[in-house]
Amino acid sequence: MHNSQLNKAATNSSPSKIEGARGSMTHQRNLVRSISICLFMLLLIACNRSHDGTLDETFETQVVDIVTYTGLDDDNHAIFRLDGRDDDPAVNLFTNVGAPDKVKKNERLLLTYSINHRASDNSYWNIYAVGFSRVINDSIRVNANPLDTYSMRPIKLISAWRTGEFINIHGQAETTNKNRYLYMMIDRDTKYNEIVDAYLVHDLLNTPSDSIFQWREFYMSINVAALKSPNAPCHTLRLHLNDLNNPKVAYRDFHIK
Numbered sequence: 001m002h003n004s005q006l007n008k009a010a011t012n013s014s015p016s017k018i019e020g021a022r023g024s025m026t027h028q029r030n031l032v033r034s035i036s037i038c039l040f041m042l043l044l045i046a047c048n049r050s051h052d053g054t055l056d057e058t059f060e061t062q063v064v065d066i067v068t069y070t071g072l073d074d075d076n077h078a079i080f081r082l083d084g085r086d087d088d089p090a091v092n093l094f095t096n097v098g099a100p101d102k103v104k105k106n107e108r109l110l111l112t113y114s115i116n117h118r119a120s121d122n123s124y125w126n127i128y129a130v131g132f133s134r135v136i137n138d139s140i141r142v143n144a145n146p147l148d149t150y151s152m153r154p155i156k157l158i159s160a161w162r163t164g165e166f167i168n169i170h171g172q173a174e175t176t177n178k179n180r181y182l183y184m185m186i187d188r189d190t191k192y193n194e195i196v197d198a199y200l201v202h203d204l205l206n207t208p209s210d211s212i213f214q215w216r217e218f219y220m221s222i223n224v225a226a227l228k229s230p231n232a233p234c235h236t237l238r239l240h241l242n243d244l245n246n247p248k249v250a251y252r253d254f255h256i257k
Contacts, residue, residue: 066135066168066221067093067111069103078129080111083163086255090164092124100132108137108166108221136220140167140198140227141185150185151203154242156215162254165225167237173202175213180204184222184239196227196234196256200241227256 067080070092078100080093093113103109109132117126143150156172173182181203190197204212227234237254 062112062114062130064110064112066108066163066166066219069100069105069107069109071105072099080109082125083166086162087164089123091122093127094124095127095129097129103132108135109133110135110219136182136218138183138220139223139225141183142188142191143185147187147199150199150201151181152199152240152242153202153204154244155200155202156245157241157243158217158245160239160252160254162224162256165223165228167222167224167239167254169200169220169222170217171243172215172217174204175216176204176207176211177213178205178207178211180207182218182220184220192233194233195236195238197251198237198239200239202242224256 065082067082070079070081073079073094076098078095078097080095082091082093084090093111095113100109111132112130113127114130115125115127119125153174158170158172160167160169160171162168167184181201183201185199185201187197187199224237226232227237234256237256238251239254240251241249243249
């Protein structure tokens with residue numbers, strides 16, 4: 001098993017050179033006809049599902065999920081765990097490949113795969129693992145210094161969701177050639193409240209402006225199990241974000257229990 005990216009192939013046709021007004025109108029009609037055919041084919045693909053919502057055997061798709069590597073089965077094949085959205089049951093993903101290279105047990109990964117078979121009770125899937133990439137793995141932290149001493153440089157949030165004991169974030173951040181900090185931190189003054197305030201700390205560590213490059217996608221998965229323990233009164237994690245995509249949305253709430 002190795003790192004891999006999901007590549008999308010597209011085929012473009014090169015139209016012949018068309019001269020004059022009549023030729024331009026003909027080209028436009030051909031273009032409209034081509035777009036209509038493409039939309040019709042996409043509609044056929046979208047409808048190519050069985051009544052239970054799963055894809056039938058004539059259409060194969062690939063899925064990308066943040067999962068946990070849980071170890072090897074008796075045949076030394078890798079097993080992953082896909083935690084359900086919020087508190088939905090987890091699914092074990094069984095593969096026919098060996099251990100992922102240099103990955104530790106319980107490490108969170110971004111896995112690309114296709115589903116070969118689903119158990120009738122949905123407790124496990126047999127999958128074909130295409131490849132993986134690493135995500136930011138961490139546990140939620142607590143501030144040791146006043147909040148205003150922490151840098152919260154902006155990100156561009158694409159999505160944020162909870163799966164079991166993890167808050168997952170997909171976003172974009174500025175690229176640099178220097179080290180940085182990017183982690184989730186609880187405000188200790190709210191640690192034992194029903195609503196716990198947390199912040200996404202993004203610190204470029206005084207990186208010079210000429211070393212800051214274009215925006216790049218990132219994934220992170222933060223373990224918040226401490227907030228889900230029976231002794232913790234927290235029922236909502238309020239994550240404060242400096243989000244350029246939604247500057248008017250100061251925070252996002254996640255139901256904890």
